[in-house]
Amino acid sequence: MAHQKPGEPRNLRTSVKGPLMFSAFWAVVAFVAVLIFASGGSARSPRFDLAFIAAGIAFIVTLVIAAMLSMSYKDNAAHLGKGSGVNLSSARKSSQGHGGHGTGGTQREGTQRRPDAPGAGTAGTGESGPDGGAS
DSSP states (O other): OTTOOTTSOOOTTTSSHHHHHHHHHHHHHHHHHHHHHSSOSTTSOOOHHHHHHHHHHHHHHHHHHHHHHHHTOOOOOGGGGOSSSTTOOTTSOOTTSSSOOSSOOSOOTTOOOOTTSTTOSSTTTOOOOTTSSOO
16 A cells, blocks of 8 residues: 555555455355245245344454454565576576486485485496395
């Protein structure tokens, strides 16, 4: 609302019309549902008193929820829309394909394997003993 200029119509998120229509829709749904189900069948008279109470409760609850959600809205920072994935930047393109660093290994840049980890033997040769070391 700080960017609102006098004389210009508000957008749907900041106007009052959107949440009111949303709340009115659910109030009508609640009114019809309670009117049908609270009467207990076609032999009895419809319960308009319960239907109006349910419609009022539904209208107020949905209006409060819509107001709280619109107040908590915050735009994302501009830097969050850049890049193409986790720890990737669109400015730095890799010529090796998806995630390749040109080393041919599966290890990521800046990570190290523990020597006592399983499968930490000689990479690429398939030679590892039962304790994980080279045989």
